[in-house]
Amino acid sequence: MKVIIASDHAGFELKEKIINQFKVDFEWVDNGTFSSESVDYPDFAHPLADKVSKGEFEYGILICGTGNGIGMTANKHANVRAALCWKKEIAELARQHNNANILVLPARFISDEDAFAVVKTFFSTAFEGGRHQRRVEKINIR
Ligand code: RB5
Numbered sequence: 001m002k003v004i005i006a007s008d009h010a011g012f013e014l015k016e017k018i019i020n021q022f023k024v025d026f027e028w029v030d031n032g033t034f035s036s037e038s039v040d041y042p043d044f045a046h047p048l049a050d051k052v053s054k055g056e057f058e059y060g061i062l063i064c065g066t067g068n069g070i071g072m073t074a075n076k077h078a079n080v081r082a083a084l085c086w087k088k089e090i091a092e093l094a095r096q097h098n099n100a101n102i103l104v105l106p107a108r109f110i111s112d113e114d115a116f117a118v119v120k121t122f123f124s125t126a127f128e129g130g131r132h133q134r135r136v137e138k139i140n141i142r
Contacts, residue, residue, distance in 0.1 A: 001027065001059070002026070002027045002029060002057060003026045003027070003028060003029070003057070003059050003123075004031055004051055004057045004059075004060040004061075005017075005028060005029070005031065005043060005048075005061040005063075006030075006033070006044040006045070006047070006060070006063075007032075007033060007034060007046055007049075007062065007064060007070070007082065007107070008041040008064045008065070008069075009033060009035070009036050009038050009039050010062025010063075010064050010065035010108060011065070011070070011085055011105065011107040012033055012034075012036050012051075013036070013065050013107070014105060014110075014112070015030070015061075015063050016061075016062070017030035017115075018111055018116070018119055019051075022078060022116075022119060024119075025042075025123075029057070031044065031048050033048060034091040039044050039120070041069045041070040041073060041099065042069070042073045044062070044070065045062055045070045045073035045074045046073060046074075048062060048074070048081070048102070049062075049073065049075075049076070049077040049080045049083075049102065050077060051122065052079070052080055052101055052102055053077040053078050053079045053080050055079075058077070058092065058101065059101055059103070059123070060074075060102045060103070061103045061104075061105065061119070061138065062074055062082065062103070062105075063104070063105045063106075063107050064085045064104075064106075064107065065106065065107055065109075066108065066109065067084040067104045067106035067109075068084065068106075069095065071084050071102075072081075074102050074104070076096050076141070077141075079101075079139050080096055080101060080102055081099060081100045081101050081139065082101075082102035082103075082104050083098060083100035083102070083103060083104060084104040084105075084106065085104065085118050086106055086109060086118070087106065087114060087117075087121065088114075088117045088118050088120075088121040090118075091118045091119075091121040091122040091125070092122075092125050094122065095121075095122055095125035095127060096115075096125055096126070096128045096132070097128065097132045098128065098136060099132070099136050100122070101120065103118070103122045104118075105118065123138065
């Protein structure tokens, strides 16, 4: 599976670790940032969310310090359901109930081990549909 990933400077190191940890599991498209030099998270969230919104990628990962700024930005895009996940149970529910298509990670508040577990769970859990389908359809941007 092809997965697009991006971060700001606060998420840069974790982004590199995730790409390395799952290098044989996914085909990664790295949309930056490419160093720990300070950048603005919307400059990385918007291009990735736009690609997911248009269906160029089914799934993406976004990482910033808290996960909030980069996730808030991504969720401005139609068809994007970006979910901030810091433990695997939340990642599981984000997929099962919310059909999340962007995984958002809080680099400054999650261990590498937990982040890897979250990624693994997110990509191995299916949307349950049923009553959740109706709810997800109601999310649409107004
Ligand atoms: C950067 O210092 C930090 O503000 C950013 O990574 C993120 O946490 C914003 O929501």
